[in-house]
Amino acid sequence: MNFLILYLLLLKAxxxxxxxxxxxxxxxxxxxxxxxxxxxxxxxxxxxxxxxxPGPKGLYLVAVGYFAGGAPGAIAAWLAIVTxxxxxxxxxVFAKKRIADPRVKRALRAVVIASAGVSxxxxxxxxxxxxxxxxxxxxxxISLVLLxxxxxxxxxxxxxxxxxxxxxxxxxDHLS
Amino acid sequence: xxxxxxxxxxxxxxxxxxxxxxxxxxxxxxFQRELVxxxxxxxxxxxxxxxxxxxxTPGTNLFAFCTASGWLLRGWRGAIAALLVASIPCCALVCxxxxxxxxxxxxxxxxxxxxxxxxASVGAxxxxxxxxxxxxxxxxxxxxxxxxxxxxxALSFFAGWSPIVVLLLAGIAGFFWRE
Numbered sequence: 523m524n525f526l527i528l529y530l531l532l533l534k535a536x537x538x539x540x541x542x543x544x545x546x547x548x549x550x551x552x553x554x555x556x557x558x559x560x561x562x563x564x565x566x567x568x569x570x571x572x573x574x575x576p577g578p579k580g581l582y583l584v585a586v587g588y589f590a591g592g593a594p595g596a597i598a599a600w601l602a603i604v605t606x607x608x609x610x611x612x613x614x615v616f617a618k619k620r621i622a623d624p625r626v627k628r629a630l631r632a633v634v635i636a637s638a639g640v641s642x643x644x645x646x647x648x649x650x651x652x653x654x655x656x657x658x659x660x661x662x663x664i665s666l667v668l669l670x671x672x673x674x675x676x677x678x679x680x681x682x683x684x685x686x687x688x689x690x691x692x693x694x695d696h697l698s
Numbered sequence: 699x700x701x702x703x704x705x706x707x708x709x710x711x712x713x714x715x716x717x718x719x720x721x722x723x724x725x726x727x728x729f730q731r732e733l734v735x736x737x738x739x740x741x742x743x744x745x746x747x748x749x750x751x752x753x754x755t756p757g758t759n760l761f762a763f764c765t766a767s768g769w770l771l772r773g774w775r776g777a778i779a780a781l782l783v784a785s786i787p788c789c790a791l792v793c794x795x796x797x798x799x800x801x802x803x804x805x806x807x808x809x810x811x812x813x814x815x816x817x818a819s820v821g822a823x824x825x826x827x828x829x830x831x832x833x834x835x836x837x838x839x840x841x842x843x844x845x846x847x848x849x850x851x852a853l854s855f856f857a858g859w860s861p862i863v864v865l866l867l868a869g870i871a872g873f874f875w876r877e
Contacts, residue, residue: 536757571795574812577715577788578722580758584792593793600789604781606757607765611777613751614766625873627743631834632846632872633865634746637753638830639850640861644723645823652720652816661814665821670828673736676728677717680818687814688807695806 523559523591525598531557532583532602539580549586559590657690702739707776708783710737711764715784716791719812720819722760726752727826729763735829739771742833753865761785842875 531552539545546569553560560568568589572582580603587599620626653659661683668679702710714732718725726749733739748770752763761781768780834843846868853859853867 539756567799568796571792571799573721575788575792575795576717576719576815577725577784577792578758578760580722580760581788581792584789585796588793588796596789596793596796600785603758603789604761604785606755607761607781608777609757610751610755610762610766611769611774613755614747614769617747617751621743621747628875629869629873630743630746630750631839632842632868632875633750634742634830635834635843635846636850636865636868637746637749638827639847640854640864641723641727641823641830642827643851643855645820645827646855648720648723648816648823649820652813652820654813658813658817661817662820662824665818666824667821669731669822669825675713675736676731676822677713679822680718680815683814683818683821684811685814687817688811691807691810 523595525591525594528587528591528595529598529602532587532599533605535583536580536602536606545580545583549583553586553590560586564589658687661686700737700739701771702737704772704775704779707768707772708779711768711780712783712787715760715764716787718819718822719815720823722758724819724822724826725760726763727822729767730826731822731829733767740767742830744770750865750869753862842872846871 535545535549535552538548550562550565554562554565565586568582568585571585572579575581583603584596584599587595587597587602589595591598617626621630649662653662665679665683668674669676710732714725714728718728730745730749734742734745748763748766752759752766755762761784764780764784765777768776768778770776772779831843831847849871850864850868853864854861
């Protein structure tokens, strides 16, 4: 598969999405249905990899690129994912000139509050998926307390949570 | 507020961008805590600016957020550095996991560690919610904060509206609504 074509196909998918997996129908149509570069099973695998690794879920496109074109395909996917991010700079330049206006300040404050609401809405389905047993509820609660009431680095809290879960799995494994 | 050096900025974007599980929302929450609460590199308003503009930028919101934050803190060099250090290692990891997919996820202990990190990311999201809202819960802003918060939850969770539309409506409401 030609590197440039792969980049353009993945860029089209990246540009057509504003969050997470929104580009999935376009990716499936281009890579599975029209060009037969991927099977549905490989697309599913890409989604699972995107969910199982750190960072945004949209990174499943890197796995798609890898399946379609090996390591060069993954590089094309990375380029396709980062290219649209640069579009934020002209928007920022435009907005920064107007930030002193009290109405713009109020608008931004409202966006911050609404973003908290939107983020809380996203937390609920994520919680159903992530908190599948009592120990995981405990880990989430302890993480919440640590992140609000201490200045501990988020990375250490996440690593501690991973290690605690791993330790508990070993204990349960030993007991059973 | 102190502006970071390019090395400090790269270090933070590398750590948060590549070691936070659960997708873009928990990662942005971790950035909010790190950049606004812990290091005070910028304030909540500037975070709101980066967050809002990243949401309306097509593509992966998190990388647009990193680019915007980097640009705000260190100009072009900061934007490029933040984008590169937040994206390259996690993309490389995706490649590795894809290549070894048949063996990795079947390991029960590896999966248990991922489950723990995902549970912590739920905690990170809830902490971010509190840290974002708490400064606006004073008597002066209480009614507006409550209305915008409840409205945004109702529209995004119960009505299923797109986050972009919800944030746009909130921005319009804030623009015209004087306390």
